[in-house]
Amino acid sequence: VPSSQINVPFKIEKAFNRENQSPRLWLTHSCTKTALFCSVCLAFDERRLSNFNNSGGMCDWKHVYQIIGEHEKKFTHEKCCDAYFVFKKNRSINKFSIACPP
Structure with a gap:
């Protein structure tokens, strides 16, 4: 978070x-x-399709x-958040691979 509203x-x-x-x-x-930037999408989404x-x-x-x-509200962001929370709990993130819904 920026420390000041200046610039x-x-x-x-x-x-x-x-x-x-x-x-x-x-x-x-x-x-x-x-x-x-979205820190969770930077960490867990390799596709880099979002501006974030x-x-x-x-x-x-x-x-x-x-x-x-x-x-x-995007599906990819939600999945990246899920992956982050699983990672934070030191579990496998394999089941949270990012895939577009059918």
């Missing part, structure tokens, strides 16, 4: 917290790239809050 092209509180004020712990900000887990990051500031909300 950040979005509202920190609005981006890093949901409407119910629960934190988006998966969301990270790169000061050097001026971009947002490719090398450039997400930097569509005009639609930032909408895109964050959409990313959070």
Whole structure:
């Protein structure tokens, strides 16, 4: 989370917290790239199809809050979160391989 609102092209509180004020712990900000990333998708999705887990990051500031909300609801993001929690518990993540639903 950026430490200051200075030179950040979005509202920190609005981006890093949901409407119910629960934190988006998966969301990270790169000061050097001026971009947002999804830490769990970076770690567990090898396909790199989302702006949140490719090398450039997400930097569509005009639609930032909408895109964050959409990313959070994607099947791939949910599976990456599942893989993270399993990994955190030191279990095998093989059954959580990312595959598109039929």
